[in-house]
Amino acid sequence: xxxxxATPGDRAQPTGHVTSLHPSDTRPAGSFQCTASDxxxxxxxxxxxxxxxxxxxxxxxxxxxxxxxxxxxxHFENLYLxxxxxxxxxxxxxxxxxxxxxxxxxxxxxxxxGLGRDQHTCGAMALEDATVAVMPFAELQSLGHRLPAxxxxxxxxxxxxxxxxxxxxxxxxxxxxxxxVARFLLQLSQRQRALGHSDRRxxxxxxxxxxxxxxxxxxxxxxxxxxxxxxxxxxxxxxxxIEIVDDAALRELQRLTRGRLPHDPRELVA
Amino acid sequence: xxxxxATPGDRAQPTGHVTSLHPSDTRPAGSFQCTASDxxxxxxxxxxxxxxxxxxxxxxxxxxxxxxxxxxxxHFENLYLxxxxxxxxxxxxxxxxxxxxxxxxxxxxxxxxGLGRDQHTCGAMALEDATVAVMPFAELQSLGHRLPAxxxxxxxxxxxxxxxxxxxxxxxxxxxxxxxVARFLLQLSQRQRALGHSDRRxxxxxxxxxxxxxxxxxxxxxxxxxxxxxxxxxxxxxxxxIEIVDDAALRELQRLTRGRLPHDPRELVA
DNA sequence: CGAATCTTTGAACTGAGTCAATTAAAGTGG
DNA sequence: CCACTTTAATTGACTCAGTTCAAAGATTCG
Numbered sequence: 001x002x003x004x005x006a007t008p009g010d011r012a013q014p015t016g017h018v019t020s021l022h023p024s025d026t027r028p029a030g031s032f033q034c035t036a037s038d039x040x041x042x043x044x045x046x047x048x049x050x051x052x053x054x055x056x057x058x059x060x061x062x063x064x065x066x067x068x069x070x071x072x073x074x075h076f077e078n079l080y081l082x083x084x085x086x087x088x089x090x091x092x093x094x095x096x097x098x099x100x101x102x103x104x105x106x107x108x109x110x111x112x113x114g115l116g117r118d119q120h121t122c123g124a125m126a127l128e129d130a131t132v133a134v135m136p137f138a139e140l141q142s143l144g145h146r147l148p149a150x151x152x153x154x155x156x157x158x159x160x161x162x163x164x165x166x167x168x169x170x171x172x173x174x175x176x177x178x179x180x181v182a183r184f185l186l187q188l189s190q191r192q193r194a195l196g197h198s199d200r201r202x203x204x205x206x207x208x209x210x211x212x213x214x215x216x217x218x219x220x221x222x223x224x225x226x227x228x229x230x231x232x233x234x235x236x237x238x239x240x241x242i243e244i245v246d247d248a249a250l251r252e253l254q255r256l257t258r259g260r261l262p263h264d265p266r267e268l269v270a
Numbered sequence: 271x272x273x274x275x276a277t278p279g280d281r282a283q284p285t286g287h288v289t290s291l292h293p294s295d296t297r298p299a300g301s302f303q304c305t306a307s308d309x310x311x312x313x314x315x316x317x318x319x320x321x322x323x324x325x326x327x328x329x330x331x332x333x334x335x336x337x338x339x340x341x342x343x344x345h346f347e348n349l350y351l352x353x354x355x356x357x358x359x360x361x362x363x364x365x366x367x368x369x370x371x372x373x374x375x376x377x378x379x380x381x382x383x384g385l386g387r388d389q390h391t392c393g394a395m396a397l398e399d400a401t402v403a404v405m406p407f408a409e410l411q412s413l414g415h416r417l418p419a420x421x422x423x424x425x426x427x428x429x430x431x432x433x434x435x436x437x438x439x440x441x442x443x444x445x446x447x448x449x450x451v452a453r454f455l456l457q458l459s460q461r462q463r464a465l466g467h468s469d470r471r472x473x474x475x476x477x478x479x480x481x482x483x484x485x486x487x488x489x490x491x492x493x494x495x496x497x498x499x500x501x502x503x504x505x506x507x508x509x510x511x512i513e514i515v516d517d518a519a520l521r522e523l524q525r526l527t528r529g530r531l532p533h534d535p536r537e538l539v540a
Numbered sequence: 541c542g543a544a545t546c547t548t549t550g551a552a553c554t555g556a557g558t559c560a561a562t563t564a565a566a567g568t569g570g
Numbered sequence: 571c572c573a574c575t576t577t578a579a580t581t582g583a584c585t586c587a588g589t590t591c592a593a594a595g596a597t598t599c600g
Contacts, residue, residue, distance in 0.1 A: 091436060094525050101439050113433060116426030121433055145415045156386030158428045163383060163391055165435040166361060169371050172442045173486040175589070177556065208579065216443040218557055223580055239565085239579090255364050445557070447588065478547065488589055493548055509547090509597080547596070554589080565578070570571105 033057045034133050039081055040149060042107050042133075045156060048149035056143065056150075058133045063087075063126040069110065070124040076114030078134050079157075082106055085130020086205045088214075090123045100213040102168060103127070103206060106195060109157035127205045172216050180215045181225035182254040185235065189244060200247075204240040229253075303327045304403050309351055310419060312377050312403075315426060318419035326413065326420075328403045333357075333396040339380060340394040346384030348404050349427075352376055355400020356475045358484075360393045370483040372438060373397075373476060376465055379427035397475045442486050450485045451495040452524040455505065459514060470517075474510040499523075 036056035037049035060083065063069050069080060072092060082104050089101040089110075101122055104110055110132065114120045144151035171183045185202065193199035204211070212219035226242075229235045234250045236243040244250060306326035307319035330353065333339050339350060342362060352374050359371040359380075371392055374380055380402065384390040414421035437457060444450045455472065463469035474481070482489035496512075499505045504520045506513040514520060 091440065093440060099440055099443055101436050113429060113436065115432070116422065116429035122436055141421070151411070152386065158432075159383060159385035159387055161432060162385070162428075162435070165432070165439070166371050166383065166392055168439060169435070169442070170361065170363060170369055172439070173369055173483070175486075175555095207577095213443070216445075219578090220558085220580080221556060224556090227580075445587095477545090489546090490548080490590085491588060494588085497548075541600100543598100543600085545596100545598075547594105549594080550592085552589105552591090554587105556585105556587085558585085559583090561580105561582085563578105563580070566576080568573105568575070570573085 032060045034060055034083070036143075036147075036150060039133055039135070040153060042081060042083065043109070043153060043156060044107065045149065045153055048152060050147075050149065052147055053149055056147075058135050061132050061134050063130045063132060065126055065128045065130075068123055068125045069130075069132065070120050070122070072120060072123045074120045074123075076111070076117060076119050076137070078111060078136050079140065079154075080110040080124075080132040080134060082108045082110060083131040083133055086127045087124045087130065088127055088206060088210055090125055091121070092123075098213060100206075100210050102164060102214070103210075105191060109161065112158055112161050115158070127210075168214075177215070177217045177221045178225045178228055179254055180217065181211075181222060182229065182234070182250050184211065184215060185229075185242065185244065186250060186254055189247075200244045202242045202244070204242060302330045304330055304353070306413075306417075306420060309403055309405070310423060312351060312353065313379075313423060313426060314377065315419065315423055318422060320417075320419065322417055323419055326417075328405050331402050331404050333400045333402060335396055335398045335400075338393055338395045339400075339402060340390050340392070342390060342393045344390045344393075346381070346387060346389050346407070348381060348406050349410065349424075350380040350394075350402040350404060352378045352380060353401040353403055356397045357394045357400065358397055358476060358480055360395055361391070362393075368483060370476075370480050372434060372484070373480075375461060379431065382428055382431050385428070397480075438484075447485070447487045447491045448495045448498055449524055450487065451481075451492060452499065452504070452520050454481065454485060455499075455512065455514065456520060456524055459517075470514050472512040472514070474512060 034057070036053035036058065037046075039058060040046055040049045040053060061069075061080075063085070069087065072090075084106060086106075087104040087108075087110060089104065091099045091101055093099055104124070110124045111120060113122045114137075140150060140154065144154060167187060171180060171187065174180045174183060188202050188204075189199040192202060206214075208222045209219045212222045215222065217225075226235070226237050229250070230237055232249065232253070234244070234246050234253065236245055304327070306323035306328065307316075309328060310316055310319045310323060331339075331350075333355070339357065342360075354376060356376075357374040357378075357380060359374065361369045361371055363369055374394070380394045381390060383392045384407075410420060410424065414424060441450055441453045441457065444453060458472050458474075459469040462472065476484075478492045479489045482492045485492065496505070496507055499520070500507055502519065502523070504514070504516050504523065506515050
């Protein structure tokens, strides 16, 4: 379903010090690059890495919290792979309101909305200090002609992005805000697990407003839904740290969909 | 711009004879194929057509109304380009409810969600009798290595799909159902215009239920919103034919977003 | 012509948005 | 390092829009 990143084996040291990911690295300290093999590993395609991909270098770029990596309307030139930190995908609507379209974490690709056209339609802003691998699209494309692994990387990334959007639509189609929030938390949990992190302890790196925009509800509603879930014993909330206490209950709740009555009284224990 | 396909006139004989699109065609009558040049033209990349693309053939496949072209979980092998008719993208959720993720019409690509993986996650069902061009992905990929036009086709299609999903999220994030429906109509209108059809007269090829699922509201609400828009003089509704009477009013209404009060009394004339 | 589905409309209830106020956290500057 | 400011988060009260249930038209199809 949400197959995310890779085999449990290759995501090793998740997002630590980027340069430290390559202990045997002989590059000068200031170079700040990574190899195509790294990129493949981070996207779950480690098996496709080879000597050839080992020789290809991509620049790394640091992005401070709140900084915009991709501006709306910006010329499309590069794709970015999130190496560390996290981002939100945003689009400003006619009124100037910011619509959050999704969140990107380690292993996710940014800038795909520019594919096939000359400028980006969505922006990407760092939620915390982050690092991305910069992959010039033209370069990636020509490399892909000779290295199937890199072509596969692009296809995999776009397919994943499409899948995630479908997931988001499913999430937003929930009639109840509590269900939306529950699904959101389960989504986060699943992505954390796919990266080899704990799927019980979540750190919300985004504000409640961001979540609210993403879910299409008022930000007060997010707060209320979270406290409701706490009272039901599903989760524990401390600031931006969330612990999933009763995974089964959360999953059960999340299934509640339009048209279904709670004929099972267990759900109303409150 | 685009070949004129499927105007209200030839709907009775749904997809017409596709081969008739090429009057100078010398292929045998039964071949039922199209060229890569056709595909490029239909996707708006006609400028990239060349003698080389003219020699590449793709099979055409007819799909009857209500028939499923792509099943959820089906092995990913082909991409499909909608040549005539229309489709809905669907996903069945845990309860067995069908979630409509989007609609595809002439020039749209189907099956992109399988990119980078071995099976489809979303299904595609014909809303009316339809015709698609079948493009085996492996073939398209290898052709793309020598013909940049075909590679561009794939990128363009994925980018377009991503953009459309963002549009859908924007649509679903509207707090009021009336606004959602208004945005939906404007979306349809825009796509019709892009195809060179009238952007005033819309034929809804999907049921209210489909629209409701797509918008994340109850199907009764879609009905109510439509009649409300009629009373406001924005549109005229006859069965599944909709005419956009007051485009400006519809656009104004669609702008209404969370947090804004109708301080302009003009909006409440009802 | 009748069966099935689609669509519209009505009425009641409730959940979510809005407004408002309080508390908590984080960043600023003396 | 601590007042001070700003932003984020929670909670409450009220209102209304949308869901749900129910039923009656309309349309399509066999």
